[in-house]
Amino acid sequence: MKREDFLNEIISAIKISTQVKEETVISDIKEWDSLAILTLIALFHKNFNFRPDTTSLKNCKNLKEILDLGVKYYEK
Amino acid sequence: MVYSIIKNTKISGISTLIPKKELSLLDDKNLYNSDKAKLDRVINSSGFLKRRVVGKNTTTADLCEKAANDLIDNLNIDKSTIDGLIFISYTPDYIMPATSYVLHNKLGLSKNCIVQDVPQACSGFVYGLWLAGMMLNSGCKKILLLVGDTFSKFTDMFNNNTAPVFGDAGSATILEYDENAQEMFFNINSDGSKHESLICSNGGFRNPPKKDNFYPDGTFKYNSKMDGAEIFNFTLEEIPSSIESVLNYAGIEKNDIDYFVLHQANKFILQTIADTINVDYSKIPMNTLTKYGNQCGASIPCTISDNLKKEVTGKNLKLALCGFGVGLSWISAIINLKKIYCSDLIEYEG
Numbered sequence: 001m002k003r004e005d006f007l008n009e010i011i012s013a014i015k016i017s018t019q020v021k022e023e024t025v026i027s028d029i030k031e032w033d034s035l036a037i038l039t040l041i042a043l044f045h046k047n048f049n050f051r052p053d054t055t056s057l058k059n060c061k062n063l064k065e066i067l068d069l070g071v072k073y074y075e076k
Numbered sequence: 077m078v079y080s081i082i083k084n085t086k087i088s089g090i091s092t093l094i095p096k097k098e099l100s101l102l103d104d105k106n107l108y109n110s111d112k113a114k115l116d117r118v119i120n121s122s123g124f125l126k127r128r129v130v131g132k133n134t135t136t137a138d139l140c141e142k143a144a145n146d147l148i149d150n151l152n153i154d155k156s157t158i159d160g161l162i163f164i165s166y167t168p169d170y171i172m173p174a175t176s177y178v179l180h181n182k183l184g185l186s187k188n189c190i191v192q193d194v195p196q197a198c199s200g201f202v203y204g205l206w207l208a209g210m211m212l213n214s215g216c217k218k219i220l221l222l223v224g225d226t227f228s229k230f231t232d233m234f235n236n237n238t239a240p241v242f243g244d245a246g247s248a249t250i251l252e253y254d255e256n257a258q259e260m261f262f263n264i265n266s267d268g269s270k271h272e273s274l275i276c277s278n279g280g281f282r283n284p285p286k287k288d289n290f291y292p293d294g295t296f297k298y299n300s301k302m303d304g305a306e307i308f309n310f311t312l313e314e315i316p317s318s319i320e321s322v323l324n325y326a327g328i329e330k331n332d333i334d335y336f337v338l339h340q341a342n343k344f345i346l347q348t349i350a351d352t353i354n355v356d357y358s359k360i361p362m363n364t365l366t367k368y369g370n371q372c373g374a375s376i377p378c379t380i381s382d383n384l385k386k387e388v389t390g391k392n393l394k395l396a397l398c399g400f401g402v403g404l405s406w407i408s409a410i411i412n413l414k415k416i417y418c419s420d421l422i423e424y425e426g
Contacts, residue, residue: 054305
């Protein structure tokens with residue numbers, strides 16, 4: 001799966017209602033809560049059989065940093 | 077992982093009690109600042125909707141006592157033949173003595189009885205089956221296993237992670253020594269490095285009660301915390317492999333299992349486990365948590381009573397169980413229920 005496709009999966013699964021891009025700050029996404037974090041963990045697990053460290057996940061400030069957690073798994 | 081075969085152990089009956097008082101997420105104005113969209117998302121994703129809670133003066137021991145009496149009456153058990161009582165809970169009556177002694181007295185058991193409390197929560201029922209099996213294989217003949225919790229007394233009503241999740245329940249199971257019983261298989265695990273992921277840190281001797289540990293209305297702040305992300309990560313990492321490995325250890329295929337009865341943590345977790353181990357949702361009951369909340373150790377016996385009563389009383393069932401949570405601990409098992417006594421869910425007024 002390509003990086004941009006995974007971003008679209010995240011947007012769809014968390015039901016983010018506004019336009020976002022990689023630079024979007026997490027705290028500006030109103031749907032971003034503890035449930036979103038669980039959804040994200042499930043998406044990483046389902047698509048890449050990978051579970052990001054939860055501290056690293058919670059410390060991400062924007063969607064780019066979230067996506068960077070799975071950088072070695074995306075198709076080029 | 078520790079693997080264990082328990083022989084000569086038959087489960088004769090299960091009885092489960094839930095409080096009559098019902099709460100609903102839809103009625104709770106304190107949660108999520110009444111944000112309806114957020115509430116809908118939580119309900120749809122987690123599966124939680126309703127839970128049952130005890131009154132102020134009711135404890136887990138009260139629920140378990142009534143469940144035990146239901147079994148004793150319906151199985152016509154001579155109480156003097158019960159030579160083991162195990163009470164598994166994080167909500168004991170007192171710091172001292174162990175609640176199992178209190179129950180020993182209330183149930184009128186004989187002095188020829190080993191009693192013990194075991195502090196376990198969500199893994200409690202499966203752990204208890206193993207422990208009872210160990211006792212039956214070292215001299216005991218009949219064990220009363222009592223598993224339950226009243227976590228509604230722990231949870232801070234303003235804590236969105238824990239308050240809407242936990243429901244109260246108590247259960248009783250009778251296990252007997254029987255050389256003809258089919259073997260039970262267990263896989264038992266612990267990870268203390270993550271003990272802070274699910275914790276009530278106030279009230280023990282590490283953080284004894286002090287003046288600022290109380291709310292204005294006088295209730296005690298247990299300081300309960302649950303790191304949902306860490307727990308979810310843990311379940312994805314450990315639970316599917318635990319279930320697969322105990323099946324492998326027992327030499328049993330997934331298709332031979334009638335039902336996978338898992339701790340009712342939340343719907344999202346159960347569905348993800350089901351997807352990972354490639355088992356159809358129809359074989360994994362998930363509705364107990366929606367109706368009654370996360371009942372900790374009692375969630376598995378409650379699921380059996382609520383979903384499978386007709387089947388476990390009418391025929392032989394092969395079940396895969398997995399309890400997981402506080403500790404962190406996770407225990408999987410393969411058991412057989414052979415036309416046992418199983419109560420309907422009994423409601424407790426109080």
